[in-house]
Amino acid sequence: MDCINAKFVSQKISKTRWRPVSSASLHQPDIFATGSWDNEDNKVSIWSIGENGVSNMDDEFEGDPQLLCEYKHNGDVLDLQFLDQERIVTASSTGAVTMFRHHQNSQTLSVAQLWDRAHHYPCDDAPCTGLVCNSPEIVTVGEDGRIILLRADHKGILRTIENADSSTIHAVTFLRTTEVLTVNSFGQLKLWDFRQQGNEPSQILSLTGNRVPLHCVDRHPNQQHIVATGGQDGMLFLWDVRQGTVPLSLMEAHSAEMWEVHFHPSNTDHLFTCSEDGSLLHWESSTNSSVPSFLQGGRNTSAMSRSAVAPGEGNQSLTSGWLSGDSSKGHLETTHMLPSQTLSVNSVDVLDQCLVCGTDGEAIYINRQVPV
Amino acid sequence: MEEVDVEPTTTLIPGIDFTQKHLGFVWGPGDILVYETEYKATGAAAAGPGRPFVHVVRKDEDIYSPILRKLFNESHHIFVGLQKIKEDVPSKNKKSQFVSISKNYRSVIRACMEELQQVAVSTRDATLQTQYGNQISILLAVELIWNLCEVLFIEAAPAGALQLPLLEWVRLHKADVDEKAREVLQSENPAEHPAYWEVAISYVLQGRTDEARQVLVKQASLQPAARAMFKLLDSLLMKMPIYNPGGNQTLTEFDVKWRHWHEECDRCLLDSSFASNPHLEAICKILVGDEDTLLEYKDLLGTWYHFLVTRLLYSHPTVKPTELHYYAQSSMDMFLDTRSAPEPLDSILLAAFEFDIHQVIKDCSIALNNWWFVAHLTDLLDHCKLLQSHNLHFGSNLREFLLLEYASGLFTHHSLWQLAVGYFDHCPEFGRVYLELQMERVPLDSERKALKVLRICEQRQMAEQVRSICKIMAKRALRNERLGSALSWSIRAKDAAFATLISERFLQDYCAHGTFSDLDLIDNLGSAMLLSDRLTFLGQYREFHKLYGEKQFVEAGTLLLSLMTAKIAPQSFWMTLLTDALPLLEQKRVIFSADQTYELMHCLEELTGGKAVPKLDHPMQDEDVETTKVELLRLALVRNLAQAIVKEGTVEG
Structure with a gap:
């Protein structure tokens, strides 16, 4: 925990995201964007750690994030994603979807595209709760139960799935280029195929007898059929969308709403979750139980997670350690990544060895030496 | 009054x-x-x-300052940590914990001050600059008071040991000496610098003898003739005894040593050792604690409390805490012009030297425009068991009163309200009531915010507030024609009445359109169905449609009948149910047994029996449709009965 750097920013942070680094460069990520919520004036801000794009691992104290630029955002920022290195898309509580452009020469932000009231009720605004980008396509979901397909360079709306959900859709992720997965406040996962006309999901997954609202979803970076979800009860669920309609494993993680879950983009044995209970967890799964995978030492092993439900049959073929669901053999280790913290951690993002998270305590935490 | x-x-x-x-x-x-x-x-x-x-x-503008917000956020974290210190920790360990918490609070104040200083320098707006300037001076005063309280009340050093922390306190708040010293020492010719003697004497006044000696060396090397004199002063400065409470020297031993040193200084003055150099003589006079000489350096001292500390250092180094107030009062009287009334800060510090904690808190409350400082300080002092139960004429006690005021202030802020929750939690008597009243009034702009508010209420078993928040959200969803959302909110609140209302809407929609909306939800109600009778009926009725769709007619028929006979279905809906039975009755296969058919007939009679006489204000057409429907039903029932009797009377074979 020594390498954690905290900065108080005088605004409650709802989202933090690293700017993607081009695969050609060997640089660590050094620019990130944040969105705020519940302030009188909300903002989208761009921050930089390290100078001239080169972060120096030696000076831990030099890593204090510096504000590069900010832009007023109408309504709470409920979701924020980088479309590419220059463009950021936000979801607003007013129902608007905004695309910002970050001009890196002048260090300014401007609005490149605004889809006002993309999500709406018949006579009121409906918050847009989540979005996912797969350049140039953007898919947004909202409290109005709609799924909307946008294209970055297109002012209009490409496709709307009306009444996709009778409850609120909280998050969305791409499974394939034409397929998205949504989670709702009724504890269901729904698969949507944009190739199909009509407003019916191609598949519904849910835990029988469990209607715990789900708040976040992330797809395994390599295995497109594996997704992780988290919800109101703070449990971590792993699903295989090809098999059955029940989760493969579920693990106790947090004592309150899990707001985000992310697989590490390149080292998929690592997963990160953050929660309303003020904690940020690093999950590490080893694919081979005979190898003690934690030789680095010096880390504070907080709690072994317990597996609540044994996995279904036929997982042996899968190589992912996540699906074994058997932590009793030391497959899974969780580490608390923040010092004791009382207010909600709303967002986390990890890229390479760099982690950034934002809290309701109006602080941004940065760790540039995540052991992955 | x-x-x-x-x-x-x-x-x-x-x-x-x-x-x-x-x-x-x-x-x-x-x-x-x-x-x-x-x-x-x-x-x-x-x-x-x-x-x-x-x-x-x-009254309180500070809460809207973006920089002071950091103060509120960071101190919230320290506050919560302080409340977690267990009662059963031995008091000796506790003291060091309390001191470190006090230091944490102060370092947060200092960090804020530094940031304010930075922005004050960089801004060009004059009004903003004054505003920052005011905030800085308030923070400076707050930190000064807090530090003194820490020394006197929390560390509570005994006689003798008080001297060092008091010197530290003065040094910390009179840091311009170091700046000036740097300027002098970095100049080409330090000994000739106009501020040279200022620096040397300031160091002596702050009891920094080592630094003073280093500065004096510069001058000594320039005046070889006066070398002996400089050497003498140097040795006096070097020999000056300092009481170290951690060492093995007793206070009496120290006292003897100190008196000896004091007499030596006195002797030097008496035999005019420094008569040829007025600066050196002045320093020596300071060393013997000569008050007139000290007062000559009013400008260098700056404040009466610096004067007090220097005076104590050179005249009464083993002062007892109980005697402090006497010296404090007299120092203030000597230092301040008799004409000018003491500033609020002066009286607050004086009250602290008098160990009158309540007066300190009271004066601070009056002088400062927000409750941050007094609430946190009082809470810390209360944890140190320094506040006897001071009865207020209102509320519970001083600590709780101040915390409640501070937290209520936070709750008025658009986004700092979340911090207030932690403070209310630690007000045993009224915190809960305050929190309940405040939580109901948090504006809910999005579901995300509602969920956060709900979580706070649920963690504290505030059932009434949970119900009210869910109801607000359910009503909003209903208004926006989001029946599914509305239903899930009322399920979360376990609000049977509202669930009934929404179920009615679902059923109305069904009657109007012939199809169910929000099937994804209704099909997955599970045990939540039991929340209200109407919801149970909705779920079961949908189950009937599912069975019917799957062509499981017998099961569907039995379910349909049971909905009426078990009185799950509201009577107003029976006609719809009976109409739903029609296609089952018309099946080639016998679905309803004779007994079941009797029951269906009974239901129909019960329904139509009451209103045999058509009401006049009913449009005739509706009545016709209704009558035809009943006729059709009766016919179907009778035919089914006949078939059933035949079937049941026939021996299979």
């Missing part, structure tokens, strides 16, 4: 002529709303029509 402590200040509200108009007002937790009334004083000229403005009058 008690006397007021200070005359209240008058705030003029722009645009309202208070000689002509009467003002009405309403108290809020942080603000006051002020408006013009229609009231006319007798004899006053007819005033013009009242203006339709409501003015918000706010």
Whole structure:
């Protein structure tokens, strides 16, 4: 925990995201964007750690994030994603979807595209709760139960799935280029195929007898059929969308709403979750139980997670350690990544060895030496 | 009624002529709303029509300063940590914990101050600059008071040991000496610098003998003739005994040593060892604690409390805490002009030297415009068991009263309200009530925010508030025609009445359109179905449709009948159910047994029996349709009965 750097920013942070680094460069990520919520004036801000794009691992104290630029955002920022290195898309509580452009020469932000009231009720605004980008396509979901397909360079709306959900859709992720997965406040996962006309999901997954609202979803970076979800009860669920309609494993993680879950983009044995209970967890799964995978030492092993439900049959073929669901053999280790913290951690993002998270305590935490 | 402590200040509200108009007002937790009334004083000229403005009058502006927000956020974290210190920790360990917490609070204040200083320098806006300047000076004073309280109350050093922390305190708040010293020492010729003696004497005044010696060496090397004199002073400075409470020296031993040293200094003055150099003589006079000489350096001392500490250092190094107030009072009287009244800061510090904690808190409350400082300090002092149960005429005790005031102020802020929750949690008597009242009033802009508010309420078993928040969300969803959302909110609140209402809407929609909306939800109700009778019926009725769709007619029929006979279905819906039975009755296969058919007939009679006489105001056409339906049903039932009897009477074979 020594390498954690905290900065108080005088605004409650709802989202933090690293700017993607081009695969050609060997640089660590050094620019990130944040969105705020519940302030009188909300903002989208761009921050930089390290100078001239080169972060120096030696000076831990030099890593204090510096504000590069900010832009007023109408309504709470409920979701924020980088479309590419220059463009950021936000979801607003007013129902608007905004695309910002970050001009890196002048260090300014401007609005490149605004889809006002993309999500709406018949006579009121409906918050847009989540979005996912797969350049140039953007898919947004909202409290109005709609799924909307946008294209970055297109002012209009490409496709709307009306009444996709009778409850609120909280998050969305791409499974394939034409397929998205949504989670709702009724504890269901729904698969949507944009190739199909009509407003019916191609598949519904849910835990029988469990209607715990789900708040976040992330797809395994390599295995497109594996997704992780988290919800109101703070449990971590792993699903295989090809098999059955029940989760493969579920693990106790947090004592309150899990707001985000992310697989590490390149080292998929690592997963990160953050929660309303003020904690940020690093999950590490080893694919081979005979190898003690934690030789680095010096880390504070907080709690072994317990597996609540044994996995279904036929997982042996899968190589992912996540699906074994058997932590009793030391497959899974969780580490608390923040010092004791009382207010909600709303967002986390990890890229390479760099982690950034934002809290309701109006602080941004940065760790540039995540052991992955 | 008690006397007021200070005359209240008058705030003029722009645009309202208070000689002509009467003002009405309403108290809020942080603000006051002020408006013009229609009231006319007798004899006053007819005033013009009242203006339709409501003015918000706010005492605390600091809460809206982005930099001070960091203070609130960081200190919240320290506060929560402090509350977690267990009662059963031995008091010795506790003391060091309390001191470190006090230091944490102070370092947060310092960090804020530094940031304010930075922005104050960089801004060009004059009004902003003054605003920052004011905030900095307030923070400076707050930190000064806090530090003194830490030394006197929390560390509570005994006689002798008090000297070092008091010196530290003065040094920390008179840091310009170091700046000046750097300037002098970095100049080409330090000994010739105009501020040279200023620096040397300032160091002596702060008891920094080592640094003073280093500075004096520069001068000594320039005046070889006076070398002996410099050497003598140097040895006096070097020999000056300092009491180290951690060492093995007793206070009496120290006292003997110190007296010896003091006499040596005295002797030097008596035999005029320094007569040829007025600066050195002055330093020596300071060393013997000569008050007149000290007062000559008023400018270098700056404040009466610096004077006090220097005076104690060179005259009464083993001062007992109980004697402090005497020296404090006399120092203040000597130092301050008799004409000028002491500033609030002076009286607060004096009260601290008098160990009158309540006076300190009271004066701070009056002087400062927000409760941050007093609430946190009082809480810390209360944890140190320094506040005897001081009875207030209101509320519970001083600590809780101040915390409640501070937290209520936070709750008026658009986004700092979340911090307030942690403070209310630690107010045992009224915190809960305050929290309950405040939580109900948090504006809910999005589901995300509602979920956060709900979580706070659920963690504290605030059932009433949970219900009310869910109801607000459910009603909003209903208004926006989001039946599914509305239903899931009322399921979360376990609000049976509202669930019934929404189920009715679902059923109405079904009757109107012939299809169910929100099937994804209704099909997955599970045990939540049991929340209300109507919801149970909705779920079961949908189950019937599912069975029917799957062509499981017997099961569907049995379910349909049971919905009526078990009185799950509201009677108003029976006709729909009976109509749903029609296609089952018309099947080639016999679905309903004879007994079941009797029951269906019974249901039909029960339904139609009451209103055999058609009402006149009913349009005739509706009545016709209704009658035809009943006729059809009766026919179908009778035919089914016949078939069933035949079937049941026939021996299979």
